[in-house]
Amino acid sequence: MLSPQPPAVPGPDERAAQALRAATRFQLDAPPMQAAPHGSGHINDTFAVTCRTASGQARRYLLQRINGRIFRDIPALMDNIARVTRHARARLPAGGGERALTLIPDREGAAFARDETGAAWRCYDFIDGARTYDLLERPEQAREAAAAFGRFQGLLADLPAPRLHETIPAFHHTRRRFETFVEMLRRDPAGRAASAREEIAFAAARESTVDRLLQQHARGELPERITHNDTKLNNVMLDDATGRAVCVIDLDTVMPGLALYDFGDLVRSATNAAPEDGTDLAQVTARPEIFTALAEGYLSTARDFLCPAEIAELAFSGRLITFEIGLRFLTDFLEGDVYFKTKRPGHNLDRARNQFALVRSLEAQQDAFQRRVDHLAAHP
Helix, strand or coil: CCCECCCCCCCHHHHHHHHHHHHCCECCCCCEEEEEECCCCCCCEEEEEEEECCCCCEEEEEEEECCCCCCCCHHHHHHHHHHHHHHHHHHCCCCCCCCCCCECCECCCCCCEECCCCCEEEEEECCCCEECCCCCCCHHHHHHHHHHHHHHHHHCCCCCCCCCCCCCCCCCCHHHHHHHHHHHHHHCCCCCHHHHHHHHHHHHHCHHHHHHHHHHHHCCCCCCEEECCCCCHHHEEEECCCCCEEEECCCCCCEEECHHHHHHHHHHHHHECCCCCCCCHHHCCECHHHHHHHHHHHHHHHCCCCCHHHHHCHHHHHHHHHHHHHHHHHHHHHHCCCCECCCCCCHHHHHHHHHHHHHHHHHHHHHHHHHHHHHHHHCC
């Protein structure tokens, strides 16, 4: 998930102390001894908690304070995660090296606990011997990440009813995202529309694309699936020794959606040769070798459950989700930078320009990318 403006938080020492107190509310193997910030996420506060068992062995857990400003219905969020992790663990073959997150219940057996301030916390088993990567270092990592997300979708294809909760309603509803943009442009609350004329024109010229997948879904051609909805490289843990995908993490946005949204966001986040907020647009291009690696990995695990209509739109999905994210950056710029964290004036506009440049690159290569997908689908 893209990073919203964070609320004010206590200092690091107090946060660690809060985490240590919260850890005592869970069914750990031993009393928690230490809590330290962990990872690079910006939505939830994450800590590695260390316990020392009676035998002297160190045992670690991953503890998170859930951002209640973003996730308004935490019981629904945690119900989704509990069901998904339980089902995925049951479906994974024993001894295969792949894992699913394991929730540690609180002392009453619930999936999360609240501290004395009312903040919600959850706890997972810590996965040792694997790590995440914020930056793509080689195509093999893209292939492994894509395979992991395809496998994740497949594991959940037979999740029993009821339907999962929509923790963020209409998260990838591209028509509603466009309507929000139009409304913000009409209001122009920050008086910024005049400085973004080219970007506004770019978005307006592509309005017709926002309905393409939605219309196919409405006609029953694209099925609803359980999707991750935040398919960045750093949401897959890779084994330290082998480089193979071990576990899909960050399940806050797991909910009903289209499989194409997940593949599209993989393309958006992995193929760009430049940083997401880079201002040298000449460097922004969708790298064909990374797209090929993503398609190879994803189809290696998703080919058996994808329908022909989904395969036919894999290349387009990257272009659509990239446009959607660029549109969200542009909308936030027009509104006055109220959602996404910014580090400089015009940061969101720079991000929008970057994503729109990537859209141009994806448009130019779409036919070639889809031919590559079709070949891989036909020749497992």
